[in-house]
Amino acid sequence: MGQRMPRILLAKLGHGHKEALLNLAKRLGDAGFEIVYTELEDPAAIVGTAIQESVDHIGITVLEDGDISNVRRIKGLLDQGEESHVTIAVGGLMNDRQLAELREVGVDACFPKGTSFDELARWARENITSHGPAAALGSGFQRIQKE
Numbered sequence: 001m002g003q004r005m006p007r008i009l010l011a012k013l014g015h016g017h018k019e020a021l022l023n024l025a026k027r028l029g030d031a032g033f034e035i036v037y038t039e040l041e042d043p044a045a046i047v048g049t050a051i052q053e054s055v056d057h058i059g060i061t062v063l064e065d066g067d068i069s070n071v072r073r074i075k076g077l078l079d080q081g082e083e084s085h086v087t088i089a090v091g092g093l094m095n096d097r098q099l100a101e102l103r104e105v106g107v108d109a110c111f112p113k114g115t116s117f118d119e120l121a122r123w124a125r126e127n128i129t130s131h132g133p134a135a136a137l138g139s140g141f142q143r144i145q146k147e
Contacts, residue, residue, distance in 0.1 A: 006128040007034040009055040011046045013070050017061040017092060024059070024117075031121050033128075043073035050078070050086060057128040061092040068101045075105050085131055089123070091115065 010025050012018065022037065029035045036053045040046055050058055058078075060071060071090060078086050090102050091111035102110050108127065111120055 003130050005032050005034050006056045006124070006130045007036065007054060008057045008059055008124070008128065009036045009038065009046070009050050009053060010059045010061075011038050011040065011049075012061045013041055014061075014063045014066050017063070021061055024120075027117055028121070028124065031124075033124065041070075043070050043077060046074055047077040047081075047083070051081070051083060054131075055086060056131050057087045057089065057124070060088065060090045062090055062098070063093050066092075066098070068098055068105070071102060071107065072105045075107065085129075087128055091120070 008028060010021055010028075012021055018039075025035045025037045036049065036055060038046065038049050040049060046058065046060075049055075058074065060074070062068070062071070071088070075088060078084060078088075087108040088106075089109040089111060090107050091113075093113050094102070094110060099110055099112070109123055111123075
């Protein structure tokens, strides 16, 4: 059995961004990534989903002036377990203070509002590595998980 395509969990912290995140899920799926989407906002639940779904990357959207502490908690929970290989990118409305905090936390990439999909997809192809065997469902599968 070969290597599967990288599996990405998309999550949002805070209200809003749902349509943009669903659009991103579709486009990343069309680009060949395996996508898991969750509406869960609790950091422990997001990490639990990441573990259950054997994801390689977590993409998180945030709102400007949102609390970055939940991203810090997600990163900490991943690093505590055997999931330290899971990369994290954060996108959305972020101010300079938040960008600095996210870099300090150890987030792998930040994509502020206005980042093109092509730029995001290029980063994903270059930086997200699959850590699992080929999935029975094949590449591009999408799973939607609601609260």
